[in-house]
Amino acid sequence: MQQGNNEAWQQLEQLLQETEAEIREALYAVDTISERNQWKVIEAFKKYKVSDYHFAGSTGYGYNDRGREVLDLVFAETFGAEKALVRPHFASGTHTISTALFGVLRPGDELLYITGKPYDTLHKVIGKEKDGSGSLVDWGISYESVALLDDGQVDWQGVADALKPNTKVIGIQRSRGYDWRASFTIEQIKLMVERVKELAPNCVVFVDNCYGEFTELLEPTEVGVDLMAGSLIKNPGGGLAETGGYIAGRADLVDAAAYRLTAPGIGAEVGAMLGTLRAMYQGLFLAPHLVSQAVKGSILAAAVFERLGFETKPKWHEKRTDLIQAVRFGQADHLISFVQGIQQAAAVDAHVTPEPWDMPGYEHAVIMAAGTFIQGGSLELSADAPIREPYIAYMQGGLTYAHVKYGILTSLAKMKNNGLI
Template sequence: MSRWDGNWGGLAKAAEHKAAARLAETDLIAERNQWKVIQAFQKHKVSDYHFAASTGYGYNDRGREVLDEVYADVFGAEAAIVRPHLVSGTHTIGAALFGVLRPGDEIVFVTGRPYDTLHKVIGEAGDGTGSLADWGVKSVTVPLAAGGRVDWEAVSQAVTERTKVFAIQRSRGYDWRPSFTIGELAEMADRLKELKSDAILFADNCYGEFTEEREPTEVGIDLIAGSLIKNPGGGLAASGGYIAGRRELVELAAYRVTVPGIGGEVGAMLGTTRSIYQGLFLAPLLVSQAVKGSIFAAAVFEELGFETHPKWDDPRTDLIQAVKFDTSEQLIAFVQAVQKAAAVDAHVVPEPWEMPGYEHPVIMAAGTFIQGGSLELSADAPIREPYIAFMQGGLTYAHVKLAVRQVLSDFLHKGLI
């Protein structure tokens, strides 16, 4: 690792010059996704009255109904359900999986061990929690092969007559591996359908929306799920999630969001409709701001000798930027500096803690307007070797640049660089 002489202006200018083509490409992706969203709004004649709040059962809430149709079009799907009542990405994924799986079915996770918070959803037989395993659904996890790629031989060996769902995690989660591009998801879809043509292909789309010009449901994936406090909420949705895909599968998922016989036909939107619409409108731009921030961060940290994943010039298919450090002190200082750069709660100093749903102490920086809103600038890391920080989000490119500057300033002050 090289030492930094404190010349921020020169370092930032050099990083932006090096990454200029990649930054410009990100702007073009945002432009095309923005047009796609606007065209969906226009097709469904979105009007001011669609933003009205509903109460009680929410019968005949036309704003909610049109919102589902707009999401379906944006994601190239037959149907979608978008609700503020889905409290997180994990909740949304759980609703989708419980909706399509039945006792005796098998689910095969083809991209390795899923994100930590899903482990309790998968569960263990007889755990008494109502997990998938408790309901008699068998889960098989196929570890990734060298280089973070799907181990197709192992996947083929895992398939049985009971295999009902193939599950894909698009983002890297807490792993030092590439995230999967839309092109790679298209190849997975073809190969998985060859292995078992009647299986359902499900993808966790968290962190990936609008980072490319296409979504998984446009390339053969049957069902996707994501969180509104990540990419598609555009920094405005206060809560919620979405499920999109084949109509009959979305309907089954909707029966888990509410109950069978009701599904997506009811549900007061509790005054959230306008912010969800407007957040979706802004999402392509704000996602591109976050992606540009990640490209810049990678270019700067690589210049200083740190290992990053993805590298500044790698293809981008999600928001997450991983940076590997030599010590836990550097890791903790990185996350604390990101918090210090926030507009909200900048005075708070995060510390590692035993966070529910995680298997190691975790430190999180989240000076956000929406609690846990990871389209906003945030960073987190499990305190374990190798010492890897995962930074994501940034509603503005300038904010991410400020955070990188704060990290380097703190490192210099503490003798960590």
């Protein structure tokens, strides 16, 4: 079923137009957040006098790369942090988070996640005793997680019971990951930090900030979080950064992570940027607007699928704190058709039909729609899901609202053509 004069497509387009009229105020609120975040980024650029020569990059050791140094300062200022480490040398969000954790933790310390088990790809980083992979546990760093309560909130009694004298880092995953729960807002994270500091004043509070940047007016490091990490091929790269990640927070903790990324005594002082700086600066500049496009697309997706009788999280009218829109399909064929429809709406690789496969770092077969200019770029329209009950799809991204809208239409058309709606 293709765009054009097809009657079924026109019916679906009418459905979206009616839905947009219903959610107009919610879309406007996203634009307001985008404006404020755009101004914040520009003020950071102005403060550190960003100029054309900062985009030149470096080679070899990368000594005295002023563009790299100023980029760190701009990120730190934008995120309200003492220091930041922004590098193309981070291969993924998981690599960035791993670097932060290995930088801060030492043998004998404990990592305690208070928001349930972290995202699937981090499980191998945590590892098992004597697994030989160089995981945290393999290095004598213990790990525990406290499951969330049935209402999705932190189990503070469970946290108090789990704290030990050697608990060094308290981990918080802002985004829902592959869980059917609400992502945590900045206000909720602020309250978590306050409670943790009451229970364990010396613990480092770490936040996995992936998918969350610029969805609200503040970032975790602006409300007391000690350290956070994220990926540049998600929100803060603005669809232009070709790879990389960032770590931001307390200066001593960022320094420790830098020693892990390179080597003790070297840290952030080296690292050739190899022509990546312009895209990183410009991507950060564009990020607030592009994130708003994706968030508005997620609101539309939630509203449309709710009208069709599917469960969504968050619902269209609920507060947004990340890019991810979860839709519970209940059946594998509904889920697969939806993800395949998102792929068919892509500008890149639209001719490819995704199928479930065993992907490294995941515990179940996963289906992914990823017709992106940047491989794995989650600020671009994509969707993925583990093939397990209750068959929940996780849609994220969209560099333009129009593309998300087209993706929703194409997925609905595929589902309708398969007799599923």
